[in-house]
Amino acid sequence: MKITVCFDKLSPDPWVQGLQSALPQARVSAWSPGAAQADWAIVWTPPQQFIDEQPGLQALFNIGAGVDALLKLQLPPGLKVVRLDDAGMSVQMAEYVCHAVIRHFRELDGYDADAQAGKWSYRKPRSRSDFPVGVMGLGVLGQRVARALKVFDFPVNGYSRSPKQLDGVRCYAGPEALPAFLQASRVLVNLMPLTPETENILNHTTLSQLQKGGYVINVARGSHLVDEDLLSLIDSGHLAGAMLDVFRTEPLPAAHPFWQHPKISVTPHTSARTLREESIAQISGKILALQRGEPINGVVDPGRGY
Ligand SMILES: NC(=O)c1ccc[n+]([C@@H]2O[C@H](COP(=O)([O-])OP(=O)(O)OC[C@H]3O[C@@H](n4cnc5c(N)ncnc54)[C@H](OP(=O)(O)O)[C@@H]3O)[C@@H](O)[C@H]2O)c1
Numbered sequence: 001m002k003i004t005v006c007f008d009k010l011s012p013d014p015w016v017q018g019l020q021s022a023l024p025q026a027r028v029s030a031w032s033p034g035a036a037q038a039d040w041a042i043v044w045t046p047p048q049q050f051i052d053e054q055p056g057l058q059a060l061f062n063i064g065a066g067v068d069a070l071l072k073l074q075l076p077p078g079l080k081v082v083r084l085d086d087a088g089m090s091v092q093m094a095e096y097v098c099h100a101v102i103r104h105f106r107e108l109d110g111y112d113a114d115a116q117a118g119k120w121s122y123r124k125p126r127s128r129s130d131f132p133v134g135v136m137g138l139g140v141l142g143q144r145v146a147r148a149l150k151v152f153d154f155p156v157n158g159y160s161r162s163p164k165q166l167d168g169v170r171c172y173a174g175p176e177a178l179p180a181f182l183q184a185s186r187v188l189v190n191l192m193p194l195t196p197e198t199e200n201i202l203n204h205t206t207l208s209q210l211q212k213g214g215y216v217i218n219v220a221r222g223s224h225l226v227d228e229d230l231l232s233l234i235d236s237g238h239l240a241g242a243m244l245d246v247f248r249t250e251p252l253p254a255a256h257p258f259w260q261h262p263k264i265s266v267t268p269h270t271s272a273r274t275l276r277e278e279s280i281a282q283i284s285g286k287i288l289a290l291q292r293g294e295p296i297n298g299v300v301d302p303g304r305g306y
Contacts, residue, residue, distance in 0.1 A: 001027070002026065002036070003019055003028040003039070003041070004041050005028065005031060005042045006042075007044040007063075008045040010044055015276065016030050018276060018277065031050060035053070037054060039057065040059055059080040060075075062081065062083050066221060067306065071305060080290075082283075083306075084283075086141075087275060088279075089140075090141050091144070092272040093191070095148075096219060097145045101152075101154065104215050128155070132186050134184065135169075136159045138164050139191070141191050141272065145191060150169070154187075155170075159177070182206055187215045188207075188210055197305075202218065204233065207229060216239060219245045219272070227256075234264070242264050243265040243267070244258060245267045245268075
C-alpha cells in the first residue's frame with residue numbers, strides 16, 4: 001500500500017513519519033512532481049498538478065473539516081474525498097464559541113477597559129434569556145457547540161439543511177425557516193460549510209433579522225460573511241459586535257477595518273486546529289476500514305459540496 005502526502009505551506013515530514021508508524025505495512029512518502037502512483041493521499045490544498053498526476057488514488061483524505069478549497073479542483077469523477085470527522089476539533093470549537101458568547105454576555109471587554117483605567121465598576125447583570133444563541137450548521141462541530149452552550153443555560157436555536165432533533169435545542173431547517181431562526185436569535189454562531197448555497201449568507205438581509213443588539217461569531221469560512229454589511233450593521237447600532245476567526249483573505253490584510261474596529265475581535269483562524277496525532281489515528285483507521293470494504297464516516301458528497 002502506497003500513501004502520498006501533499007500539503008501546501010505545511011511540512012509533510014511529521015505526517016509522513018506519523019503515518020508510517022501507524023501503518024508500518026505501508027510505504028509513505030511526501031509527494032513531489034513526477035512521484036510514483038500512490039493508492040491513498042493525505043492532502044491540504046494540493047495543486048491541480050497533484051490530482052492530474054495521481055489518477056489511481058482510492059481516496060483523498062483532507063486534513064481539515066472544510067473541503068471547499070479541495071472541491072474547487074478538477075477531481076476525477078468517483079474519487080472518494082474524506083474530511084476530518086472531529087478528530088479533536090469539536091472540543092476546541094466548543095471552548096472558543098463558549099468563550100466568545102460568555103465574554104460578550106458578561107461584558108468582560110467592558111470590565112477589562114475599566115480595569116485598565118483603574119476603575120472598580122459594576123454593570124447590571126443581564127438575563128441569559130435575553131441572549132438566545134443561534135447555531136447555524138448542526139454538523140459535527142455545530143452539535144457539540146450547541147450542547148456546550150446548553151451547559152451554561154443559554155437558550156439555543158439550531159439551523160441546518162435537513163431537519164434535526166437535539167435535546168434542548170430549538171431546531172429550524174431549510175431556507176424557508178431561516179428568517180424565523182434569525183429572528184429567534186441574538187447571538188449568531190456560523191458553523192456551516194462553504195458551498196454555493198452558503199456563500200455570502202451572512203449579509204445585510206440576514207444579519208438585520210437578528211434581534212437588536214445581535215452579536216456575530218464566524219468560525220466557519222470568511223466568504224460566508226459580507227464584510228461591509230457586518231460593519232454597517234455594527235456602526236448603525238443594530239449589531240453589538242462580532243468575534244471573527246475566518247476571513248475572505250487570510251492572513252487578514254493589514255489595512256482591513258476589522259483589525260482596528262473597537263467592537264470586533266479578530267483571531268487568526270485558530271478556533272479549531274487540526275491535531276496531528278488524532279488525525280493520523282483517524283485517517284489510518286479509515287484506510288484500513290476501506291481496505292476491508294467497510295463503510296466510513298466523513299465521506300464528502302460532491303453534489304452537496306460538503
Ligand atoms: N475556524 C476553524 O478553525 C474551523 C475548523 C474546522 C472547521 N471549520 C468550518 O466549520 C465547518 C463545519 O464543520 P462540521 O465538521 O461541523 O461540518 P458538517 O459536519 O459537514 O456539518 C455542516 C452542517 O451545516 C449544515 N448545512 C450545510 N449546508 C447548509 C445550508 N445550505 N443551509 C443550512 N444548513 C446547511 C448541514 O446540514 P445537514 O445536517 O442537514 O447536512 C450540517 O448540519 C466546516 O465546513 C469548516 O468550514 C472551521
